[in-house]
Amino acid sequence: MAKESWLPDYSPASDFSLANIPFGIISTPDNQTPRPAIAIGDFALDLKTWLPMINKETVSDVFPGVDISQLTHALSQSTLNAFAALGRPVHRIVRKGIQDLLPKDTPFPQLLQDNEEGRTKALKRLSEVTMHLPMEIGDYTDFYAGYHHAYAVGVIFRGPENALQSNYMHLPVGYHGRASSIVVDGTPIRRPVGQILLDPKAEPKQPVVGPTRKLDIELELGCFISKPNEMGEAVDVKQAQEHIFGYVLLNDWSARDIQAWEYVPLGPFNGKNFGTTISAWIVLADALEPFRVKSEIENKTELQGYLKEEGEKGAFDIKLEVDLTTADGSETTIGRTSSKYLMWSFPQMIAHHTLGGCPMRTGDLLGSGTISGPGGVKERGSLLEMTENGKNEVLLAGMNARTFLKDGDSVTLRGFCDDGSGVRVGFGRCAGKIYSAVQR
């Protein structure tokens, strides 16, 4: 991988290095139409604008074997669904082709580096672009594959003897989430109002209605589906990689008090459906391949055949962090962990999700479940765990402390992979600021 680019201010230590080339949907002050772009260093390359400026034969040299009319059409839409639907072999060629345009020694200088009109029209500073939801999301499913999170939450609510339910090691537990409230990085989140049982032990149980007192985050990895499956047909775990478009960071905002009262017997509902934030740039599946590792969680259970993967490296070592910024602007990193603590891989989640024939569509989103490490409160992906459900405080910079989130707080998730030699693939930011509940 070339490490230097002709782009101004380029650093290989950028989240959006030459090794990455994530895809997103941008608009700009001069063109409000949302459209596909890639991020590189401090810039977005507007693909909808750039691609038609180049003659088709030259483009074919950069993206060999790709139907250029089809690609141009896909990259002129307001979401990435059409591009995702072209399939992983096409994503691979297109990512590689764009990687070839950007190094100092690019074999195609005339396409962008020396093409002043192209650079002016299609290269935009990230600070000047507005990001949009990258995909039209048909269905969103949230899994529960973070072992240490599932265990810690189980201990809080049921004690260490019964922390994990008996199905946990046999199948990737998941539930259907709400697609309509998925928002992109930076979108404000309003504190939800809901039914809350202030005293869970009092009888008869008498809920009140008010703003959640236990507004929490969940640090997750999101996975977008590219290739769909027909209703009635399962995806083989060994083929499931070909159904993956790419990955984002995901914050599954959660109102713990609303959730606790409502969730029996059918699962979380209003405690979750008020908002889920994803990072704006989708890191393509191929960009993460160099960072495969074996999951840190050993599952000694003999797996059913449909969950057995080839190879051992089902996880990625994405370094993750949770930053909390208070209304006065002071920022504290409250959690650090890695996605290597996910016990189930996304191919296993896809194989399980489709086992009974459930159709997945291009643009469907899977959440990994909250990711926590084994090492105590500083490696946790939720305040629920960090504070033992509000019993302890998390100390912040500036003499602040939190059990759960206050109005005016912002939470920012960050994540990146690093191969130790300076090659970095990062996710950018997944942030949201809490606004006061509606007065009722």
Place this chain on the structure above:
Amino acid sequence: MAKESWLPDYSPASDFSLANIPFGIISTPDNQTPRPAIAIGDFALDLKTWLPMINKETVSDVFPGVDISQLTHALSQSTLNAFAALGRPVHRIVRKGIQDLLPKDTPFPQLLQDNEEGRTKALKRLSEVTMHLPMEIGDYTDFYAGYHHAYAVGVIFRGPENALQSNYMHLPVGYHGRASSIVVDGTPIRRPVGQILLDPKAEPKQPVVGPTRKLDIELELGCFISKPNEMGEAVDVKQAQEHIFGYVLLNDWSARDIQAWEYVPLGPFNGKNFGTTISAWIVLADALEPFRVKSEIENKTELQGYLKEEGEKGAFDIKLEVDLTTADGSETTIGRTSSKYLMWSFPQMIAHHTLGGCPMRTGDLLGSGTISGPGGVKERGSLLEMTENGKNEVLLAGMNARTFLKDGDSVTLRGFCDDGSGVRVGFGRCAGKIYSAVQR
């Protein structure tokens, strides 16, 4: 309401009487493009074909105050979302206008009755049309508002002391369902494969993978949303009627053994997401207004303000039945009940769903939860209840019997309202036939 129509073979006892005028999406052998239509008697009136054949001024007489260009555009789409988005006041005028075209004494005979070209091109026998999914469904939520079902299922799994969870009388319990596997009446349903715990008492628990042995149905009413709400803004229960487009029958196919093993702690997943069938014709909200009744279920709990409705008639008396047809063609009605046994109204479900700011979009679908009556096994909306989870058999015509569904069985839900004087508003059919599981 006029009781006679100039249409051939018309009977006011049809599900699709002049009092109904349900909307659906059809295609025909000569025109495969899915397009909006209404059903009347034995016919579909193809609105996309018919509307542009009439001059705009005349159409304005039939649909006074409606923007005819906007209406024509909405009724030329391949789903009813654009029409639904026009809002309930428009639906009211359009339904009334179509009702005026069809009686023997129509004031507009030149538009259809005496318009031979219009009749030939736009009126199609229902036997000759193919029905499609009427809406593009962004999110699907399934509630649990059928009191007798919730109670009976609670007794089966937890005994009569703990049959209802403590939240049940305080809020409409619901969970997010899978939108991608919602199919229209007549679509085959493949028996799902899943993880099943054959002996729930054995330790350690050891699941197997195989076709469900407990394939069940759930008789429900579905409700489509017309008017959306913004994220962060709740819908007032007193305004929620204006957010409703119309109703369908809904069969929430369920695999009880898959569900039992997977659903703790996050709710049903593969036990439900392999298929949900809805009837093809959407009965508009206004068509059901004459059939409002007080719910048969008295909730003595003091409700939170956001759930308090004006008026007492939150339910409808839709007579419902479940028919089971075996592979040899013999049909048995195995359950009869009414939607008056729903304890929560759809406005209450909408108010609760949006309480924390969850946005609902045009085309979102709400399921009522399984509807059962108080009167024993013949009034039940699921085989789980009819057979006490497989302990007893349901006897069928032709010396057949069932605990759960066999391959080759078809289940048909039917529903209609009747005012006692011969005015009938019905839903048609919501049917699906079970195909064998994929061999793995």
